[in-house]
Amino acid sequence: MEDLLARHRKEKKDLAGELTTLKKQVSGDKKKKKEVTKQCEDKERELKERHEQEIADLEKGTNGNTAGTAESAENNDAESEDEFSPEKLLAQLELEKEQEEAASAGKKKKGPVAAEPQAAQQSSGPKPKKNRQKERAARKAAEQEAIRKQALEEAALQPDLRKIEMENIESLTKLNGTTVHDIVPDGHCLYSSIADQLAVRHEVGVDVQTLRSQCAAEIRRDKNSYIPFLFDEATMSIKDVEEYTKELEETAIWGGDLEILALARVYDCPISVLMSGRPVHRVNDEGAKEELKLVYYKHSYGLGEHYNSLRG
Structure with missing residues (x-):
């Protein structure tokens, strides 16, 4: 779900x-x-x-x-x-507009038609009926092919963001002497990454559900410190702390900066997040215990944003 x-x-x-x-x-x-x-x-x-x-x-x-x-x-x-796209819709509207203009211009140029001799009319016979359905299908196929070609041309000009991100992260991990430990991208990746770090660096065994519960409890304990993270741009309002922490604890909702800070305080340690093209994001520098190290991906996974654990 x-x-x-x-x-x-x-x-x-x-x-x-x-x-x-x-x-x-x-x-x-x-x-x-x-x-x-x-x-x-x-x-x-x-x-x-x-x-x-x-x-x-x-x-x-x-x-x-x-x-x-x-x-x-x-x-x-x-x-x-x-499939809907702005380019497809605009192309369809432009085509309809051109057809209307062409039809209007044709009527003006044609003018009154002189009556043909009756014999010529009889010899011409009935005109074949047009297959409107086939015409529409052909027109639609032509439109889709034009859109497909345009999309391919535009895609060819776009940078491969996934490749760039993976290469940058590989270079950064080599520089700081760490290796990426892959985490399953299942909605719990942040918590699974932190659990792996706690096991490797603090020798603490903890599961994802426990981390979610600890995180929710910390946010409820010190609401005022975390309220700035709960601003909802869609509604231009602050999310309800109780509702948010309930969802955090009981569902697979993704974690982010708020949850990283809360868990850094729970375990009294700094947590750093390595990213492509941006400085390392570090929270809770005053933590007394060993730093936990994560890596963040924006373009490399099909479901979207993802966290892995950095060992070494």
């Missing part, structure tokens, strides 16, 4: 960014802006309905059976074919 919810959050964030970009691109065209607004609303509604359905399917256990998997695969294929 947590993997699904994490994907939902990412899809919502990605869609919001795409819609914002799209609306800015058509801000000067009232007619196009109206069309874009309507399609944006449709996309938001479709995403919400799909998320609700996926959650319902997962709760009912339908995702585990063969039929459900096949149906899901078909649905995913259909979604990928109609």
Whole structure:
């Protein structure tokens, strides 16, 4: 469920960014802006309905059976074919606009048509009917191919962020004499990394659930110190401490700077986080015990942000 919810959050964030970009691109065209607004609303509604359905399917256990998997695969294929992007929507709107202008210009140029001789009309016979469905399918295929080519061209120009990050981290670990100990990317990676560090550097055996409980207790104990970390940019308000710590303790919600600081204080030690392209982030320098060392990845894992343990 947590993997699904994490994907939902990412899809919502990605869609919001795409819609914002799209609306800015058509801000000067009232007619196009109206069309874009309507399609944006449709996309938001479709995403919400799909998320609700996926959650319902997962709760009912339908995702585990063969039929459900096949149906899901078909649905995913259909979604990928109609995948939304600002460029695709703009291209579609431009095409429709060009077709309307061309049709209007054709009517003006054509003018009144002289009557043809009756014999010529009879000899010409009935005209074949156009296959509108095939025309639409061909037009859609051409649009998708144009979008695909454009995406490939743009992708070729983009830097390989994963490769850059991995190379930078490899160089940094060689310089400081550490090696990366891989942690499973399951939503608990921060806590698993700290558990590994405690075992290696402090000879303390502790599991992920214990670390989550200790972290939640520390945040509740000294609320005022941690409130700045609980500001929610989406709602422009401070998250409720009790609700946040309950979720922290009972779910696989990801950890970050707040949890790192709290656990550094619990175990009275500094914790440092190595990152690509940024200085080492270190908290609780006044801690009396040996420093725990982590490494942070932003681009190298499919689920998003990730922490590993640094040994040595």
